[in-house]
Amino acid sequence: MDRFWSLLFLAVPVLGLLIVLGAVFNVGLHDAWLPESIGPRTKGIDYLFNLFHIIVAVVFVGTGLLLAFSLFRFRATNRKVASYVHKSIWLELLWTIIPAGTLVFLAMHQLPYWQANKEDHRAFEPAGAGSSDLETPTVRVVAYQFGWRFIYPGLDGTFDTRDDVISENLLVLPSHQEIVAELRSMDVIHSFAINKLRLKQDIVPGLSPRIWFMITQNGDWEINCMELCGWGHFRMSARLRTVSPNDFEDWLMDIVQKRGY
Amino acid sequence: MKPAESQFENQESSADQRAGFLRRYVFSIDHKVIGLQFLFSALIWLLVGGALAMAIRWQMAWPWTRIPIIGSWLFQSEGGQISPEFYTMLFTMHGTVMIFFVIIPLLLGAFGNYLIPLMIGARDMAFPKLNMLSYWFMWPAFISLLMAFFAPGYGPGAGWTAYPPLATVWEASPGSGWAQTLWLVSLLFVGISSILGSINYIATILFLRAPGLDMFRLPMTIWGLLITAILQALALPVLTVALMMQLMDRHLGTGFFTPDNLIINNFETVGTVGQPLLWQHLFWFYSHPAVYIMILPIMGMVSDILCCFARKPLFGYRPMVYSMCAIAGMGFVVWGHHMFVSGMHPFMGTVFMISTMMIALPSSVKVFNWLATLWGGRIHFTTSMLFSISFVSMFIIGGLSGIVMAANSIDEFVHDTYYIVAHFHYVLFGGTIMGVFAALYFWFPKMFGRMLNETAGKWHFLLTFIFLNGTFFPMHILGWRGFPRRMADPYFSGQFLDLLPLNRMITWCAFAMAAAQLIFIVNFFYSMFWGPRAGKNPWHANTLEWTVSSPPPHDNFEQIPTITRGPYEYSNPEHGEDFWLQVDEPEGTVENGKMSTEDVPER
Ligand code: HEM
Ligand SMILES: [Cu+2]
Ligand SMILES: [Cu+2]
Numbered sequence: 001m002d003r004f005w006s007l008l009f010l011a012v013p014v015l016g017l018l019i020v021l022g023a024v025f026n027v028g029l030h031d032a033w034l035p036e037s038i039g040p041r042t043k044g045i046d047y048l049f050n051l052f053h054i055i056v057a058v059v060f061v062g063t064g065l066l067l068a069f070s071l072f073r074f075r076a077t078n079r080k081v082a083s084y085v086h087k088s089i090w091l092e093l094l095w096t097i098i099p100a101g102t103l104v105f106l107a108m109h110q111l112p113y114w115q116a117n118k119e120d121h122r123a124f125e126p127a128g129a130g131s132s133d134l135e136t137p138t139v140r141v142v143a144y145q146f147g148w149r150f151i152y153p154g155l156d157g158t159f160d161t162r163d164d165v166i167s168e169n170l171l172v173l174p175s176h177q178e179i180v181a182e183l184r185s186m187d188v189i190h191s192f193a194i195n196k197l198r199l200k201q202d203i204v205p206g207l208s209p210r211i212w213f214m215i216t217q218n219g220d221w222e223i224n225c226m227e228l229c230g231w232g233h234f235r236m237s238a239r240l241r242t243v244s245p246n247d248f249e250d251w252l253m254d255i256v257q258k259r260g261y
Numbered sequence: 262m263k264p265a266e267s268q269f270e271n272q273e274s275s276a277d278q279r280a281g282f283l284r285r286y287v288f289s290i291d292h293k294v295i296g297l298q299f300l301f302s303a304l305i306w307l308l309v310g311g312a313l314a315m316a317i318r319w320q321m322a323w324p325w326t327r328i329p330i331i332g333s334w335l336f337q338s339e340g341g342q343i344s345p346e347f348y349t350m351l352f353t354m355h356g357t358v359m360i361f362f363v364i365i366p367l368l369l370g371a372f373g374n375y376l377i378p379l380m381i382g383a384r385d386m387a388f389p390k391l392n393m394l395s396y397w398f399m400w401p402a403f404i405s406l407l408m409a410f411f412a413p414g415y416g417p418g419a420g421w422t423a424y425p426p427l428a429t430v431w432e433a434s435p436g437s438g439w440a441q442t443l444w445l446v447s448l449l450f451v452g453i454s455s456i457l458g459s460i461n462y463i464a465t466i467l468f469l470r471a472p473g474l475d476m477f478r479l480p481m482t483i484w485g486l487l488i489t490a491i492l493q494a495l496a497l498p499v500l501t502v503a504l505m506m507q508l509m510d511r512h513l514g515t516g517f518f519t520p521d522n523l524i525i526n527n528f529e530t531v532g533t534v535g536q537p538l539l540w541q542h543l544f545w546f547y548s549h550p551a552v553y554i555m556i557l558p559i560m561g562m563v564s565d566i567l568c569c570f571a572r573k574p575l576f577g578y579r580p581m582v583y584s585m586c587a588i589a590g591m592g593f594v595v596w597g598h599h600m601f602v603s604g605m606h607p608f609m610g611t612v613f614m615i616s617t618m619m620i621a622l623p624s625s626v627k628v629f630n631w632l633a634t635l636w637g638g639r640i641h642f643t644t645s646m647l648f649s650i651s652f653v654s655m656f657i658i659g660g661l662s663g664i665v666m667a668a669n670s671i672d673e674f675v676h677d678t679y680y681i682v683a684h685f686h687y688v689l690f691g692g693t694i695m696g697v698f699a700a701l702y703f704w705f706p707k708m709f710g711r712m713l714n715e716t717a718g719k720w721h722f723l724l725t726f727i728f729l730n731g732t733f734f735p736m737h738i739l740g741w742r743g744f745p746r747r748m749a750d751p752y753f754s755g756q757f758l759d760l761l762p763l764n765r766m767i768t769w770c771a772f773a774m775a776a777a778q779l780i781f782i783v784n785f786f787y788s789m790f791w792g793p794r795a796g797k798n799p800w801h802a803n804t805l806e807w808t809v810s811s812p813p814p815h816d817n818f819e820q821i822p823t824i825t826r827g828p829y830e831y832s833n834p835e836h837g838e839d840f841w842l843q844v845d846e847p848e849g850t851v852e853n854g855k856m857s858t859e860d861v862p863e864r
Contacts, residue, residue: 005642005650008726012654016734023738031759032738045670052668056661063628063657070635071650074571075642081839082573082639082832092580095629100622106668107618111611113670118607145433145526187525188427189537191602191677195743195756198674202603204537205426206520209604222756226677228420228747230427230434231346237754 006072013064020057024050038196038242039215044113045198051109055102137182137210139171143190143203146232148223155256165255169238171223173215174248180212191227194240202227215242288397290389291815292374295396297708299370302399303363310358311775316343317351322761322768324750346436348749349418354410356421357444360555361451362406364689366399367697368558369458369493373486375708377462379806380483382471382824384816387464395457402450409443417444420747422544425518425537429510432528445508452501455493462490471805473824477582478843480804480828481575484582485561488589492550492557496593500547503540510535541603545596553592555689556656557585559696560627563649565828566703567631569802570646571638572839574829577630584623584630591620601669602676610669617667624660628653639832639839643800644718648699651726655691659684662737677747680740686733698725698781705788706795710811713792717784724777731770735763801840804828808842 023032034046074082136157142149150171154163173179183192185203192211193200201211215221225236243251286294319328320343327341343351374392378385386392409417414436419428427433428441466487470479479487509515516533518540523530568575575581597605597613631653640646662684666672675681698721705713744760745751752758798807805824809817822844830841 002640002642005647008723009650009654012658012730016658019734019738023741029738031742033741035743045674048668049665049671049674052665052671056665060657060661063632064654066632067635067650067654070632070638071640074635074638074640076572076639079639082571083637084574084832084834085576085637086574086829087577087579088633091629091633092577092626096580096622096626099625103618103621103664106664107615110614110668110670114607114611114614117670117673118610144524185523187523188430188433189424200602200673200676204604205523206536207538207604222754224745224754224756226745228349228424228427231344231349231418231436231749233349234345234748234750234753237756 002075002077003072006068006075009071010065010068013061013068016064017057017061020053035196037198038217038219038221039213041117041213042196042198044116048110048113052106055106135180137180138173138177139179140182140184141171141192141203142184142186143192143225143229143236144186145188145230146225146236148225148236148238150238152252154252163256165252167255171238171240172248172251173240173242174245175215175218175242177245178212178214180210182208182210184208188229189227190225190229190236193224193226194221195224196221200226215240218242218244288393290385290393292378292386292389292392293708293813293817295392296371296373296375298396299366299374299399300708302403303366303371306358306362306366306403310355310363311778313351313355313358315772315775317348317355318768318771319343320348320351320749321751322765324752343749344415345749346415346418349420349434349747350416350440352747353417353420353444354406357406357417357448359689360421360551361448362403364555364693364697365451365455365551368555368693369455369462369486369489370396370399372482372558372562372700372704373458373462373490376482376704376806377465377486378469379707379809379813379817380480380804381466381469381474382805382818382822383465383469384818384821386461387469388461391457391461395454395461398450398454398457402447402454405443405447405450409440409447412438412440412443414438414440416440422548423507423540425507425510425535425540426520426523426525426530429507429518430523430525430528430530431511432526435526442508442511445504445511449501449504449508452497452504456497456501459490459493459497462486463494466490471822471824474843477579478824478827481561481564481578481581482558482804483561484585485558485564488585489554489557492554492589492592496547496550496554499543500551503543503547506543507540538600538603538605541600542596545599546593549596549599550589550592552685552688553588556693556696557588559652559693559700560585562700562703563652563696564631564634565802565804566645566649566699567634567653568829568831569703569800569840570641570643570649571635572641572831573634573638574831575630576633576636578827578829580626581630584626587623588620591616591623595620598667598669598672601672614667614669618664621660621664621667624656624663628657628660643702644713644715644722645699645702645800647719647722647726648695648702651722652692652696652699655687655695655729658734659687659689659692662687674743675740677745678740679736679744679746682746683733683736683740686736690733691729695725695729698722701785703800704806705785706799707806707811707813709789709792710795711788711790711792712795712799713788714784717780721777721780721784724780725774728770728774728777732767732774735767738763798842801838803830803840803842805843808844 022028136153140151140159148169150167152165153159154165156163183203185205189202189204191200191202197213199213201209221240223238223240325342417440418434418437466483506517510517516535518537519530519533519535521534564575595617597609598617601610702713702718744757795811797810824843825845826843828843832839833841
């Protein structure tokens with residue numbers, strides 16, 4: 001029976017590893033690893049995601065095997081007496097320094113990616129913070145219970161004028177161009193998320209965070225609200241359509257002209 | 262103890278015993294009775310929380326379909342199916358119940374109360390009346406939350422995190438109404454109860470230790486409880502204040518957390534200049550330490566159980582203590598990892614990323630010390646031991662996914678997906694709840710004087726362990742795909758439809774896991790009355806609670822013991838047996854763990 005229990009705990013790292021490998025290499029488990037990517041933004045994040053999971057998997061399997069082995073090797077039916085050991089300074093140092101080094105490495109290694117995605121961008125400074133030299137965002141996103149409104153500055157390139165173009169629950173954007181979006185909420189906290197860009201930004205009412213990204217494919221994608229915002233949270237999704245820059249101009253002009261400004 | 266004094270105490274206790282049912286079992290000031298009161302209340306709430314979880318799983322597997330049998334009377338108006346409003350109530354209540362009514366009361370209220378005086382050689386807590394109050398302050402909390410279930414509308418619906426303005430502006434979630442207020446009131450009372458309890462624990466552990474029991478002879482269980490109590494005493498006031506502020510926002514129009522000029526469901530907020538992020542900071546300043554409150558005591562108990570059944574001293578006692586202190590201290594500076602994408606300044610994200618990475622270090626030190634404790638032992642696979650080992654095994658998984666999420670770039674992707682759900686269920690179910698089972702199987706004989714059935718226990722363990730992993734491991738996959746949490750119908754946009762079969766599998770495992778708990782319930786109540794008698798020290802353990810009868814008499818110790826050694830003298834070659842009690846008992850009375858009749862408790 002003792003052996004059975006050691007085997008049970010052996011199953012944890014073994015099966016766990018098999019599942020992860022199956023997901024990563026698409027054997028047995030289909031579409032179980034990261035979703036497809038539609039923009040350069042995901043490159044760094046996906047790299048980190050894979051790197052972290054490799055390191056974590058090594059630790060997981062290592063400690064799991066060690067645990068199962070000691071259960072098996074030191075089961076009571078196999079031993080007369082336990083060894084009377086209290087401590088070992090060297091071991092403690094070993095398993096403090098190695099994990100510490102690994103963690104410091106991981107922290108430092110992923111720092112630049114966060115900076116690249118969040119800080120090193122001219123669009124970062126929040127609007128209204130006295131930064132008038134900010135470029136005009138491509139689009140202003142207004143979230144409300146339970147939908148999305150997308151506002152384009154229109155022909156004059158400024159917001160809050162009569163020729164603003166408004167689109168409900170459909171965000172049309174040019175592909176291969178860097179987009180700067182300003183996010184606002186009318187009521188409660190929402191979160192603007194595009195899964196295939198690994199992009200997520202909460203929209204706290206009163207703040208107007210900015211995001212920037214580029215999509216390098218034409219097609220239709222999903223925008224989800226990823227922060228609980230009330231009973232209708234689940235249906236708060238919008239369509240994201242990327243078209244060539246020319247088609248995007250046409251689309252905008254079309255709406256403007258139909259309205260007759 | 263002077264003879265005269267003990268004479269006096271005995272008189273008082275027999276007066277207490279004569280005082281009748283109400284004094285002895287309801288408004289008792291005996292820490293053991295209070296501990297059991299907490300235990301039973303929390304176990305009942307565990308059933309409630311579990312039932313809520315089953316309903317959540319039903320909706321994830323078969324959204325908007327009729328629940329067989331019970332659906333028609335639960336949701337008459339919706340035709341027997343879960344409504345989106347009801348779903349938000351389900352996960353809000355599930356989280357609230359499990360955290361505030363199950364885990365915290367179990368760890369501190371039940372085990373803390375029961376074990377602290379026994380393990381440190383005291384007759385009772387430092388402030389027995391305060392202790393009684395801390396239990397009775399739970400009742401207003403219970404009642405408020407029950408009222409929130411049945412208040413008009415569908416119940417609180419802002420999640421256990423209750424982010425404003427959703428939680429503070431009535432119009433934001435019509436149908437929550439008074440239920441949300443009752444939710445706040447309930448948590449306030451839980452907070453008061455815990456503050457009272459924690460002060461008591463700290464005082465008791467610091468001042469009532471038996472002679473000879475210096476701090477570094479304390480069992481890890483006590484260390485875990487002490488550090489947890491300190492965490493509570495420091496962090497809870499912040500939550501209490503924040504809850505008060507939400508209450509005022511809801512009822513006095515203060516608007517601490519509500520910005521100006523919002524238009525919520527046709528209602529306009531005017532004249533408030535609050536900041537929703539403030540709540541998030543205050544809330545997580547409490548709630549991150551709270552996640553350690555929910556695991557440190559169990560880390561301690563598991564350490565003790567592992568040593569007992571490996572018949573081996575704890576490896577690295579001091580590093581274990583220091584790493585607990587480190588976890589507790591650093592626990593106060595990592596709260597921002599819950600807010601990486603909230604919109605706080607990205608530089609803060611960097612700072613919190615680094616501190617969060619670092620807090621994984623003491624956790625990993627603990628894991629390695631547990632592994633080293635098992636290494637070279639003589640391992641007995643009792644049910645309690647199996648649950649303890651699974652604690653280690655599962656905590657590794659939860660800790661490792663924590664490291665992944667600590668990387669803020671990755672967290673931007675997995676935040677609010679099932680990856681998070683997988684993470685905290687591995688630490689809280691795989692870790693804490695499995696540890697609670699370990700502790701229950703371990704101390705049940707002390708509490709009730711009878712043994713739990715081991716065969717049933719092992720089946721209970723095996724099934725729980727298998728289905729626990731069947732339920733929570735695949736949630737990582739859901740997370741890798743970006744599958745959102747807290748959504749009544751994640752398939753709505755069509756994006757995640759391919760994950761439906763996996764969700765069904767998870768739900769079947771969850772149902773099976775719930776069913777397996779029936780074995781435990783039957784075992785628990787059967788053994789309480791008809792199990793074999795336990796004797797003083799059925800596991801041949803070292804700590805003080807095993808030197809008194811099971812269950813212990815009213816004042817625990819006839820004579821306050823004098824402690825002569827640390828708690829982990831297992832397999833010491835200088836001693837004839839593979840265990841060595843912390844006290845030297847007079848020649849001839851050493852309890853050998855055999856069933857003996859003189860242990861029958863005098864009732
Ligand atoms: C190795 C140590 C740990 C690290 C590095 C870590 C890291 C994290 C991070 C970064 C998050 C935020 C994820 C997000 O919302 O995007 C998180 C969430 C969470 N963690 Fe941990 N964690 C650790 C250990 C624990 C432990 C021991 C517990 C409980 C016993 C715990 C319970 C939770 C809970 C409940 C949440 C989710 C709260 C919510 O959003 O509802 N974690 N953890
Ligand atoms: Cu939402
Ligand atoms: Cu945290």
